[in-house]
Amino acid sequence: MRDPNFERTVVFVIEHDDEGAVGLVLNRPTDAAIDDALPDWAALASAPAVAFVGGPVQQAEAVFGLARVQRVEDSDAWQPLVGRVGTVDLGADPGAVRADLEAVRVFAGYSGWGPGQLDDELRQEGWFVVDALPDDLLTSDPGGLWRRVLRRQGGELAIVANYPLDIESN
Numbered sequence: 001m002r003d004p005n006f007e008r009t010v011v012f013v014i015e016h017d018d019e020g021a022v023g024l025v026l027n028r029p030t031d032a033a034i035d036d037a038l039p040d041w042a043a044l045a046s047a048p049a050v051a052f053v054g055g056p057v058q059q060a061e062a063v064f065g066l067a068r069v070q071r072v073e074d075s076d077a078w079q080p081l082v083g084r085v086g087t088v089d090l091g092a093d094p095g096a097v098r099a100d101l102e103a104v105r106v107f108a109g110y111s112g113w114g115p116g117q118l119d120d121e122l123r124q125e126g127w128f129v130v131d132a133l134p135d136d137l138l139t140s141d142p143g144g145l146w147r148r149v150l151r152r153q154g155g156e157l158a159i160v161a162n163y164p165l166d167i168e169s170n
Contacts, residue, residue, distance in 0.1 A: 005055065006111075008146045009025045009027055009028065009146065010025070010026045010146050011024065011025050011055070011111050011127075012024050012081075014081065014087070018115060019115055020112065020114045020117065020118070021112070021117075021118040022112055023055065023110065024107050024110055024111065025053060025055050025107075026137060026142065026145060027143065027145040028054075029051075029052050029142050030051050030053060030108070032108075033049060033051075034049050034050060037051060037106070038106060040094055041106065044094055045103070046103035046104060046140070047140045048140070051106045051107070051108050052105060052107045053107070053108055054108060055109050055112065056111070057109055057110050057111065057112040058109050058110065059108045059109030060108070061109075063090055063107065063108060064087065064090075064107040064110060065087065065090040065105065065106055066085055066086070066087060066104065066105045066107070067085070067086065067087075067097075067103065067104040068084050068085045068102045068104075068134070069084050069086070069100050069101055069102060070084070070102060071084075072084055075097070076089070077096075077098070078097060081137070082132050082133070082134045082136075082137060083133075085138060088101075088104060105138050128150070128157060128160075130150075130153055136149060148161075
C-alpha cells in the first residue's frame with residue numbers, strides 16, 4: 001500500500017460488512033496529551049498518554065476510545081473487541097463507565113472504506129491480514145508495533161518486517 005496514510009501502519013478493523021469497513025491505526029501517536037483534550041480520562045491513559053491518529057477520516061470530528069478492563073462483560077459504554085480490550089464511550093464519565101477500567105487509548109479520526117473497497121484492496125494484496133493480540137491495541141511501544149506484528153507471523157512476513165523504507169535503495 002503506497003498511500004502515505006497507511007504506509008507501515010497496523011490497522012485494527014473494528015467492523016467490516018456489506019456497507020464498508022471501519023478501523024483504527026494503532027501505531028500513529030501524536031504529540032497531543034490526553035490530559036489536554038480529555039482530562040477526565042487522563043489518569044487511565046495507556047502509555048504513551050497521547051492521542052493517536054486513527055486514520056485519515058474525520059480527524060477533527062471523530063474521537064474513538066479503546067479500553068482494557070479486568071473482566072469481559074458488555075455494558076452500554078464498553079463493548080469487547082479482543083480479549084479484555086474493547087471500545088469505550090469517551091463521552092461518559094470514566095467512573096460511571098465501569099469500575100474495573102485499567103487503561104484507555106484515544107484516537108482522532110478513523111480509517112474507513114466504502115462498500116467493497118477494502119475487499120478490493122485485499123484481492124489486490126494491498127494489505128497483510130493477521131490476527132490481533134490484545135496487547136497490540138494498547139501497546140506502550142507503538143513505533144515498534146508494525147515490525148513486531150509481522151515478525152510474530154513467521155515466514156515471509158517476518159522477512160518483510162526488516163525491509164528498509166525504500167527497498168530499491170538497499
